[in-house]
Amino acid sequence: MQKYVCDVCGYVYDPANGDDDGGIAPGTSFDALPDDWVCPICGAGKDEFSPE
Template identity: 60%
Template sequence: MAVYVCGVCGWEYDEAAGYEEGGIAPGTKWEDLPDDFECPLCGVGKDQFEAK
C-alpha cells in the first residue's frame, strides 16, 4: 500500500488507512478514488498529489 502527499499543503492519503471521515474505506487504492477527489485540507485535485 502506498502513501500520497498533497504537493500544496502536505496532507497524506494512506491507502492502508483510507480516509474514513471522507467515506473512503481502508485499503482503497489511489487509482480507485473518485476522479473528483480533493484534498480535505486545501481543496486541490488528485493531480497535485505525489507518491511518497
C-alpha cells in the same frame, strides 16, 4: 500500498487508513479514488498529489 502526498499542503493519503470524512474505506488505493476526490485539508485535486 503506496502513500501519496499533497503538493499543496503536505497531507499524506495513506490507503491503509482511507479517508473517513470523504467516505473512502480503508484499503482503497490512490488510483481507485474517485476522480472528484479532493484533499480533505486544502481541497486540491488528485493531480496535485505525488507518490511519497
